[in-house]
Each structure stands twice: as structure tokens, then as C-alpha cells.
Amino acid sequence: MGTTASKATKGVRSETLRRSNLAAIFAMLRTAPSVTRSELVEATGLTRSAVGSLIGELVEYGLATETGAQHDGHRGRPSAMAEIDGTGLAALSFEIGVDGVAAAVVNLRGEVLDDARASRTRGPVAAEPKVDDLVTLANLLGYANGMVGDRRIVGIGVAVAGTVTSDGQRVVMAPNLQWSDVPLADLVSARFGAGVAVTIGNDADVGALAEHRFGAGGGANNMIFVGGEIGVGGGIIVEGHRVHGRSGFAGEFGHMPVNPSGDVCGCGSIGCWETEVGERALLRRAGFDVDSGDAAVQRLLLAAQHGDAAVLDALAEHGGWMAIGLACLINVFDPEIVVMGGMFNDLWRYVEDVVTSDLARTSFGGQERPGVVVAGRLGNSARLIGAAELAFQPLLNDPVSA
Amino acid sequence: MGTTASKATKGVRSETLRRSNLAAIFAMLRTAPSVTRSELVEATGLTRSAVGSLIGELVEYGLATETGAQHDGHRGRPSAMAEIDGTGLAALSFEIGVDGVAAAVVNLRGEVLDDARASRTRGPVAAEPKVDDLVTLANLLGYANGMVGDRRIVGIGVAVAGTVTSDGQRVVMAPNLQWSDVPLADLVSARFGAGVAVTIGNDADVGALAEHRFGAGGGANNMIFVGGEIGVGGGIIVEGHRVHGRSGFAGEFGHMPVNPSGDVCGCGSIGCWETEVGERALLRRAGFDVDSGDAAVQRLLLAAQHGDAAVLDALAEHGGWMAIGLACLINVFDPEIVVMGGMFNDLWRYVEDVVTSDLARTSFGGQERPGVVVAGRLGNSARLIGAAELAFQPLLNDPVSA
Numbered sequence: 001m002g003t004t005a006s007k008a009t010k011g012v013r014s015e016t017l018r019r020s021n022l023a024a025i026f027a028m029l030r031t032a033p034s035v036t037r038s039e040l041v042e043a044t045g046l047t048r049s050a051v052g053s054l055i056g057e058l059v060e061y062g063l064a065t066e067t068g069a070q071h072d073g074h075r076g077r078p079s080a081m082a083e084i085d086g087t088g089l090a091a092l093s094f095e096i097g098v099d100g101v102a103a104a105v106v107n108l109r110g111e112v113l114d115d116a117r118a119s120r121t122r123g124p125v126a127a128e129p130k131v132d133d134l135v136t137l138a139n140l141l142g143y144a145n146g147m148v149g150d151r152r153i154v155g156i157g158v159a160v161a162g163t164v165t166s167d168g169q170r171v172v173m174a175p176n177l178q179w180s181d182v183p184l185a186d187l188v189s190a191r192f193g194a195g196v197a198v199t200i201g202n203d204a205d206v207g208a209l210a211e212h213r214f215g216a217g218g219g220a221n222n223m224i225f226v227g228g229e230i231g232v233g234g235g236i237i238v239e240g241h242r243v244h245g246r247s248g249f250a251g252e253f254g255h256m257p258v259n260p261s262g263d264v265c266g267c268g269s270i271g272c273w274e275t276e277v278g279e280r281a282l283l284r285r286a287g288f289d290v291d292s293g294d295a296a297v298q299r300l301l302l303a304a305q306h307g308d309a310a311v312l313d314a315l316a317e318h319g320g321w322m323a324i325g326l327a328c329l330i331n332v333f334d335p336e337i338v339v340m341g342g343m344f345n346d347l348w349r350y351v352e353d354v355v356t357s358d359l360a361r362t363s364f365g366g367q368e369r370p371g372v373v374v375a376g377r378l379g380n381s382a383r384l385i386g387a388a389e390l391a392f393q394p395l396l397n398d399p400v401s402a
Numbered sequence: 403m404g405t406t407a408s409k410a411t412k413g414v415r416s417e418t419l420r421r422s423n424l425a426a427i428f429a430m431l432r433t434a435p436s437v438t439r440s441e442l443v444e445a446t447g448l449t450r451s452a453v454g455s456l457i458g459e460l461v462e463y464g465l466a467t468e469t470g471a472q473h474d475g476h477r478g479r480p481s482a483m484a485e486i487d488g489t490g491l492a493a494l495s496f497e498i499g500v501d502g503v504a505a506a507v508v509n510l511r512g513e514v515l516d517d518a519r520a521s522r523t524r525g526p527v528a529a530e531p532k533v534d535d536l537v538t539l540a541n542l543l544g545y546a547n548g549m550v551g552d553r554r555i556v557g558i559g560v561a562v563a564g565t566v567t568s569d570g571q572r573v574v575m576a577p578n579l580q581w582s583d584v585p586l587a588d589l590v591s592a593r594f595g596a597g598v599a600v601t602i603g604n605d606a607d608v609g610a611l612a613e614h615r616f617g618a619g620g621g622a623n624n625m626i627f628v629g630g631e632i633g634v635g636g637g638i639i640v641e642g643h644r645v646h647g648r649s650g651f652a653g654e655f656g657h658m659p660v661n662p663s664g665d666v667c668g669c670g671s672i673g674c675w676e677t678e679v680g681e682r683a684l685l686r687r688a689g690f691d692v693d694s695g696d697a698a699v700q701r702l703l704l705a706a707q708h709g710d711a712a713v714l715d716a717l718a719e720h721g722g723w724m725a726i727g728l729a730c731l732i733n734v735f736d737p738e739i740v741v742m743g744g745m746f747n748d749l750w751r752y753v754e755d756v757v758t759s760d761l762a763r764t765s766f767g768g769q770e771r772p773g774v775v776v777a778g779r780l781g782n783s784a785r786l787i788g789a790a791e792l793a794f795q796p797l798l799n800d801p802v803s804a
Contacts, residue, residue, distance in 0.1 A: 163766075222648055236734075238645050245736025246624055252733040252766050257726045259662055269729065269764035324659045327671065331654040332638075332734065334647025362671035364565075364654055 019398055021046060022054050026399045029064055029084045030108060031213060036079035055082050061400050062088050063108075084108055090151040091391035092143060092196075093384045094134045094188075095159045095203065098176045098230050099294045101130060103137035104381070105148050106388035110214035112381050114148075116140045119294070124178035127171075131187050134158075138192070146195050155391030156196055158188060159203040159383040161231060166248035168199040168390060175266050176230050199390040203227065204251060206386025207341045207376075208235020209242065214385060215377035220336040224329050225376075226253055227342035227383075229294065232274040236333070254278065258324050276321040279343060285314035297343060304350050312350065319351030323358035326373055330363040338373040341382055348375040421800055423448060424456050428486075428801045431466055432510060433615060436485040457484050463802050464490050465510075486510055492553040493793035494545060494598075495786045496536045496590075497561045497605065500578045500632050501696045503532060505539035506783070507550050508790035512616035514783050516550075518542045521696070526580035529573075533589045536560075540594070548597050557793030558598055560590060561605040561785040563633060568650035570601040570792060577668050578632050601792040605629065606653060608788025609743045609778075610637020611644065616787060617779035622738040626731050627778075628655055629744035629785075631696065634676040638735070656680065660726050678723040681745060687716035699745060706752050714752065721753030725760035728775055732765040740775040743784050750777040 024044055029035060040051045058064035065085045086108035095102040104115035116137045142148050162174025169185040185198040192198070201209075208217075208225030212235075217223045223237040232254030236243040243250045254274030255267050262271025275281060279297060280290040286303075287310065288296045303311040326338060340348050356370050363372075376382055426446055431437060442453045460466035467487045488510035497504040506517035518539045544550050564576025571587040587600040594600070603611075610619075610627030614637075619625040625639040634656030638645040645652045656676030657669050664673025677683060681699060682692040688705075689712065690698045705713040728740060742750050758772050765774075778784055 222652075238640050239643070241641070243640050243735070246738045247736055249736040249766055250624075250734065252736070255733040255764075255766060256658075256730040257764060258659060260660070260726065261663070267764075267766070324662065328658040328730065329734075331657040332652065332731075333645070334649055334651040334654070336648045362657075362659060362669075364651055364657060364669070 018054075019401075021050070022057060022399050023397055025051065025054050026058060026063065026084075027396060029058070029082055030110075030396075031219070032083075034067065034081045034083040036081055038079040040082070055080075057400055058082075059085075062086070063399055088150065088152060089154050089395075090148055091155055091157060091388035092138060092141075092148065092153045093157045093159070093387035093391060094137070095383045095387065096130050096134075096177070097161050097203065101133045101137060102384060103134060103141055104384040104388065105141055105143075105151070106385055108392065110210065110385050110389070112384060114141050115381070115384060127179060127182045127184060127187055130177075131184075131191060134188065135191050143192075146193065153196055154395050155393075156188060156192060156198045157206070157387035157390035157392075158184065158198065158200045159206045159387040160184065160200055161203050161229070161233075163249050163252075164200050164202050164205075166244055168201060171200065172247075172249075197391070197394065199393070201387060201390050202233065202235075202248075202251070203383050204233035204341070205235040205242065206390060207378075207382040208237060208251075208339070208386070209389050210378055210382045210386035211339045211341060211376050212237050213389065215382065216339045216374050217337060222333065222335045222337075224333055224335045224338045225341055226326070226329070226338065226344055228254070228274075228278060228344045229342050230279045232278050234329075238333075253325060253329065256325055256328055258321070258328070273321075273325040277318060277325060277344075281321070282314065282318050282343075282347075285317055286311050287314075294343075297346070301346055301350075315347065315350040316354050318347070319354035320358060322351055323355045323362065326355065327359055327362040330359065330372065334364070335372070339376050340373065341376045342380075345376045345379060420456075421803075423452070424459060424801050425799055427453065427456050428460060428465065429798060431460070431484055431486045432512075432798075433621070434485075436469065436483045438481040438483055440481040442484070457482075459802055460484075461487075464488070465801055490552065490554060491556050491797075492550055493557055493559060493790035494540060494543075494550065494555045495559045495561070495789035495793060496539070497785045497789065498532050498536075498579070499563050499605070503535045503539060504786060505536060505543055506786040506790065507543055507553070508787055510794065512612065512787050512791070514786060516543050517783070517786060529581060529584045529586060529589055532579075533586075533593055536590065537593050545594075548595065555598055556797055557795075558590060558594060558600045559608070559789035559792035559794075560586065560600065560602045561608045561789040562586065562602055563605050563631070563635075565651050565654075566602050566604050566607075568646055570603060573602065574649075574651075599793070599796065601795070603789060603792050604635065604637075604650075604653070605785050606635035606743070607637040607644065608792060609780075609784040610639060610653075610741075610788070611791050612780055612784045612788035613741045613743060613778050614639050615791065617784065618741045618776050619739060624735065624737045624739075626735055626737045626740045627743055628728070628731070628740065628746055630656070630676075630680060630746045631744050632681045634680050636731075640735075655727060655731065658727055658730055660723070660730070675723075675727040679720060679727060679746075683723070684716065684720050684745075684749075687719055688713050689716075696745075699748070703748055703752075717749065717752040718756050720749070721756035722760060724753055725757045725764065728757065729761055729764040732761065732774065736766070737774070741778050742775065743778045744782075747778045747781060 041048050064082055067081045090105045093104050100119040102117040105113045146153050163172040171179050171182040171184045173180050184200050188198045204227040207227045211217045212223050225235040234251040234253040236251050256273045257271050258273045259271030263275040265272035265275045283290045286300050443450050469483045492507045495506050502521040504519040507515045548555050565574040573581050573584040573586045575582055586602050590600045606629040609629045613619045614625050627637040636653040636655040638653050658675045659673050660675045661673030665677040667674035667677050685692045688702050
């Protein structure tokens with residue numbers, strides 16, 4: 001219910017309003033290179049003096065800097081330029097995939113400052129040894145006592161290939177890791193100390209978040225992100241906000257039934273999209289061992305790059321199946337943009353033509369909008385950047401208290 | 403961006419806040435039988451005196467009544483009961499389908515006061531003669547000069563089996579009516595006078611709205627509505643709000659590709675869900691003429707009621723295909739509830755078992771939530787009630803100015 005302050009409750013409410021305004025200005029600064037006070041006045045509807053006082057507060061907390069007066073275009077008085085600072089802060093983010101683990105130190109602009117990765121022979125690994133790997137990677141990056149170098153780590157975010165509870169604390173199910181109901185945030189917390197909050201997110205969801213805020217999504221109001229490796233999942237942005245669903249499981253695009261005479265899926269259903277467009281299906285079509293993992297996908301892409309006809313045929317067939325699920329998503333959501341992440345991002349150049357021509361026939365408005373599906377811009381950093389966003393979220397909600 | 407009032411702009415903003423609070427209280431009154439002041443204080447976070455003053459304003463404009471003090475449970479002072487009035491108001495709503503037209507006078511509680519329907523032999527009919535039919539039905543219901551009896555008509559809403567521009571003024575495409583880019587709001591306005599605003603909505607979208615506010619949706623945060631006749635469409639509610647998509651076309655569930663070896667669809671694609679679960683598919687499975695329309699569906703349902711084995715087999719097969727698209731929607735949205743509308747509502751009792759057992763296998767969390775798919779509660783009034791909601795919307799946004 002859209003209730004707001006009344007005169008009588010003003011004493012309590014004005015502090016809430018102030019924080020919400022502060023968060024709004026902080027969010028604007030984060031995604032723009034630099035912004036004038038006049039632009040902030042226009043965008044927020046607040047007065048010049050209110051904006052000035054809020055920026056002052058961000059500067060005081062080391063979250064923004066003001067870099068001197070500039071003329072806005074040709075008229076009016078000079079306006080100070082504000083930009084994000086945050087040089088004293090960073091998030092530590094991790095990714096737990098089927099093929100390996102990764103870690104990054106990410107700044108407030110969603111930029112990876114340092115990262116480290118380790119590929120491991122595929123196969124289920126219990127949660128504790130995976131967390132050991134995370135600790136090792138964090139040490140490699142110089143993490144110690146809540147700091148990386150001069151930067152205070154404001155929080156830890158973890159992207160995991162599984163469904164996650166909506167409080168971001170537990171992994172409900174990660175079929176390809178063979179995890180079920182794992183208290184992952186607690187396991188990580190126990191190794192990094194209670195002073196640093198840990199938040200978990202589904203890998204496709206956080207990939208969507210990152211591409212939406214810093215990548216190909218460009219802040220679109222309605223964006224679909226499709227990420228794929230061995231499993232296929234996605235993230236949904238509607239009116240600028242992520243769609244969680246009832247239990248945080250929205251976006252299980254890999255389990256859209258697309259082929260009633262298809263293969264049995266790991267989930268127990270038949271002909272799920274994942275069985276047609278996941279990594280195993282691609283490897284099978286190209287005549288590779290279906291369980292040879294990401295390393296085989298990289299060999300396959302190299303063969304495609306060298307014009308291997310059989311591999312290019314396999315990719316074209318794969319693209320046809322990709323188009324079927326994409327048509328479904330476009331007809332269901334009518335999105336402004338669909339961003340391909342994970343393995344699909346790597347395949348995109350080889351499947352773009354077949355996908356685009358199929359969608360012209362099978363999606364509503366497809367012919368008028370051939371460019372609705374695009375490759376991601378953050379490559380394999382998307383999930384790490386998105387996981388860092390989870391870590392930054394308390395700070396974003398309430399910049400001066402977190 | 404979530405900006406709100408600052409101290410310096412308070413003069414301008416307090417009127418906006420007041421209207422928003424008024425709208426919130428009005429919305430609460432509309433969907434509850436009656437509410438005490440204490441309940442409104444608790445739900446809105448406003449003070450008792452602020453609530454009292456807002457209710458006073460609604461009473462003054464004939465939108466609410468207060469019916470004397472009641473004790474709230476066992477303690478505290480007596481609290482006045484407020485309820486919606488609006489006996490002087492109604493919306494006029496219309497439905498334009500492939501099989502016919504319908505009209506209703508609907509009150510502020512989403513109740514149909516009077517309605518009228520006409521079935522016509524199926525076939526494309528140009529927009530102007532359809533609008534003639536609407537005028538005839540409105541006259542039947544006693545509409546004259548912006549009034550029906552003692553009630554002022556606050557607006558006209560029209561549900562149409564097609565895609566509609568997001569301003570609710572034009573039909574973009576209605577394949578089964580063979581309409582393309584029809585300025586329907588203007589055509590209706592021209593016949594009802596400029597004093598009454600006309601808003602158009604897609605029939606499945608307004609059906610969703612009605613079931614969400616007054617029917618089986620029960621105000622769920624995340625609800626999917628699936629409506630079907632000859633075409634199949636739907637409406638999406640996420641976090642309490644309807645999902646429009648980029649151009650207002652979200653919810654084209656009928657065009658999810660579910661069968662790569664299926665029939666060519668009217669949209670040009672192959673194996674769309676509509677080709678498997680639309681009216682024609684049902685009639686074909688039961689051995690009826692596929693173009694014999696809703697009257698044949700009613701005969702089919704009667705045969706099922708009498709235990710006709712061939713018809714029951716056809717319904718079971720139909721239910722299997724319904725489950726495939728429903729699994730897709732559940733895995734994509736993770737909704738709290740999926741409401742079956744239109745023809746699916748009528749079929750539900752015959753397909754519920756097969757749909758539920760298939761979904762237990764094919765949808766995430768299906769086994770834990772056998773009751774996620776339910777029949778609608780508003781039957782074939784859903785679209786008329788939803789269209790009336792479009793007509794009421796300006797009043798709901800700003801109760802004392804509209």
C-alpha cells in the first residue's frame with residue numbers, strides 16, 4: 001500500500017525520507033561517470049539546497065567527491081560536479097560453479113579490481129571443500145581481517161549455480177553440484193569472521209543484476225537475462241526490479257518444456273529447454289563427449305572459429321533450439337532487451353543469424369525488433385559483479401549507516 | 403527512483419501525499435466489507451486523526467460511509483466502521499469477443515449490477531458494427547446521458563480479444579477478429595459522448611485484474627492468469643502490479659512454443675501452446691467441427707457431464723497439454739497462484755487431476771504445491787469486472803478529483 005508521511009507523523013518520517021533521498025542520489029552517482037548538482041535537482045525533484053546537503057553527507061562518509069563547479073551547457077550558474085568515491089571500500093565476491101570457483105574484489109562502480117579463478121575436474125563437491133577453495137582464492141587476492149589492501153570489505157556476495165532462499169542465506173537445491181539445503185552463508189561467515197555480512201544469490205539472478213546495472217541491459221525497464229552452462233537459468237527485471245517469485249525461484253528458464261518428444265531432464269520432466277540448449281546438448285550435437293565440460297566447449301568454439309563445418313552445423317542446430325525458448329520468453333514478457341550470458345554469450349556470434357531469423361517468424365513483433373536479443377557485455381565477470389552487488393546492497397539502501 | 407518530499411518542497415508535496423493517502427484508504431475500503439479506523443491506522447501507519455480527516459473527505463464526496471462506533475475486539479476505545487459507498491456511481495463495461503459482445507454495469511466493489519450479452523455467428527466483424535452492438539447493449543441496460551438510473555457512469559472500459567496500446571486507446575492487433583490498428587476508444591467515445599472517458603484493455607489482462615482484486619487471486623503478490631477461448635492469453639501480476647512489457651504485449655502465453663512437430667499457428671510460428679490448448683484443439687480432439695465455436699464447447703462440456711467416454715478422453719489429453727504450458731509458466735514465474743479463466747475455467751473440473759499430477763513431475767516445487775493452479779471465481783464476468791476496473795482507475799488514483 002502506497003502510504004507515505006502525514007503531517008502528524010512527520011517527526012518520525014523525515015529521517016526515513018532523508019535516507020531514501022540519500023540512497024536515490026547515491027544510486028545515480030554510482031552508474032554515471034559524474035553528475036552536476038543541477039542534474040540531480042532535475043532527476044530527484046529535490047531543491048538545490050537539499051541536494052547539496054545530501055551530497056555533503058556522502059562526501060563526509062567517503063562515498064562521494066565534489067570536483068569543482070562546471071557550467072551546465074550554456075546558461076545558468078556553474079554547478080558542482082559530484083562523483084562516486086568509495087576508494088576506501090570494496091566488496092569481495094565469489095562464484096561457485098560446476099567447473100570451478102572464482103573470486104573478485106569489486107568496487108562501487110561494479111568494476112573488477114582483481115580476480116582469481118580455479119577450474120576443477122567436474123563432479124559433485126561437498127560445500128565445505130568448496131568454501132575452503134573460496135578462502136584460498138580470497139587469500140590470493142590479499143584478503144585479511146576484513147580488508148583487501150587499503151579497502152574495507154563491506155560485505156561478501158556469493159553466486160551459486162542453484163536455487164537460493166529469498167533471504168540470501170541458504171542454497172535450497174543445486175542439482176549439478178548435488179547440494180540440497182546447504183546453509184552456505186553461515187559456512188562462509190564462519191571462515192571470514194562475523195564482522196562481514198555474507199549474501200548468496202543464484203548465479204543467473206546475479207548475472208542479470210550485473211548486466212542490468214552495468215552491462216548490456218543499460219538500465220532497461222524490462223530485461224530478461226539468460227545464462228547457461230551445464231544448467232540453464234535466468235533472471236527477470238520488470239519495471240526496473242528483479243522478479244523473485246513466491247520462493248525466489250522465478251527464472252528457471254531451463255525447465256520450460258519445449259520438446260514433448262525430447263530427453264528426460266535432470267528435474268524429472270521431459271524435453272526441458274536445458275536438455276536442448278545446455279552444454280551437454282551442444283557437445284552431443286558437435287560429436288564431443290557430453291560430460292567433458294567447459295574445457296570442451298572452449299575447444300568447440302575454437303573449432304568454430306577455424307570454420308569447422310560439422311561444429312558450425314551443430315551450432316546452427318543449437319541456435320534453432322535457443323530461438324524456441326527465446327520466442328517463449330519474448331512472447332511471455334515483451335521485454336525491451338534479452339541479454340545472453342554465460343556460455344550463450346560465448347556462442348552468440350555463431351548463432352545470432354539463425355536465432356534472429358527464427359525469432360522474426362516466431363516472436364510477437366519479432367520482425368520489427370531484430371535486435372531484441374543481444375550478447376552480454378560483462379562476459380564471465382557478470383556473476384562476480386552481480387554477487388558484489390548483493391554485498392553492496394545494505395550500503396546502497398542506507399549509505400551512511402551501513 | 404524512490405524520491406519523496408524534502409522539507410524545502412513541502413508546500414507542494416503535502417497535497418500529493420494527501421491524495422496518495424486518500425487513494426490508499428479508498429483502495430482498502432473497496433476490497434474489505436468494512437474496516438475500523440483502528441485497522442486503517444495500523445495498515446497505513448497514519449495517525450488516527452489523519453485517517454479520520456481522510457475518511458471525512460471520502461464521505462463528503464459520496465465515496466464512503468461511516469456506520470457508528472464498534473469495539474475492536476476486547477480492548478481500547480470504540481472505533482468507527484468505515485465502508486465504501488459509491489451508490490451514486492458505476493462503471494459501464496464492455497467485452498468484445500469472437501463469439502459475441504457483452505456489457506455490464508459494475509459498482510465500486512467489482513460487483514456486476516446488470517449485464518447483457520449477445521452471441522453472434524462467428525466470423526470477422528469490422529469495428530464499427532461491433533460498436534453499434536455495444537450501444538444497443540448499453541441502451542438495454544438503461545444507459546442515457548452518462549447515467550444508468552441514479553448512477554453516474556464514471557467511465558467506460560472495454561475488454562477486447564487483442565493486443566492494446568499501453569495508453570488503452572487503440573487495438574494493435576486482434577487476429578481472431580481480423581482487426582489491425584483500430585482506434586477503438588475513439589470509436590466508442592464518439593457514440594457515448596466526450597464526457598465519459600473510454601479505456602481499452604486486452605481481455606486476458608483485465609480478466610487477470612479482476613481475479614486478482616476480487617476473485618481467486620485474493621490479492622496474491624505473484625499471480626498468473628491464463629484465459630482461453632479460441633485464442634489463449636494471460637495476465638501477469640508481479641509484486642502486486644500488472645506486468646505490461648515494453649509495448650503492453652506481455653502475457654502472450656498462447657504463443658509459447660511447446661511442440662516443434664505441432665501445427666502451424668495463426669501467428670506464423672509452429673506448435674504454439676494455443677494450437678494445443680485453444681478451443682479448436684479441444685473440439686478437434688473430441689471429434690467436433692473445429693470452427694463451431696463456444697456453443698460447441700458448451701455441448702462438449704454437457705457430454706462430459708454425462709460421462710461421454712470419448713469426450714472425457716479428449717479432455718484428459720487436452721489437460722496434458724495444458725499442464726505443459728502451465729509448467730513453463732510456473733518454472734518461469736514461481737507464482738503464488740495460477741488462475742484459470744475463460745474456457746479453461748469451464749474445463750477445470752475435468753482436467754484438474756491430470757494437470758495436477760503432471761505438474762507434480764514437471765514443475766519446480768510441484769509436489770509440495772499441488773494447489774497452485776486453481777479455477778477462477780468470477781466465471782465469465784471476470785473480463786467485464788476487469789474492464790470496469792479500467793474505467794474506475796482515475797477515480798482510484800485520485801478519489802476526490804476524478
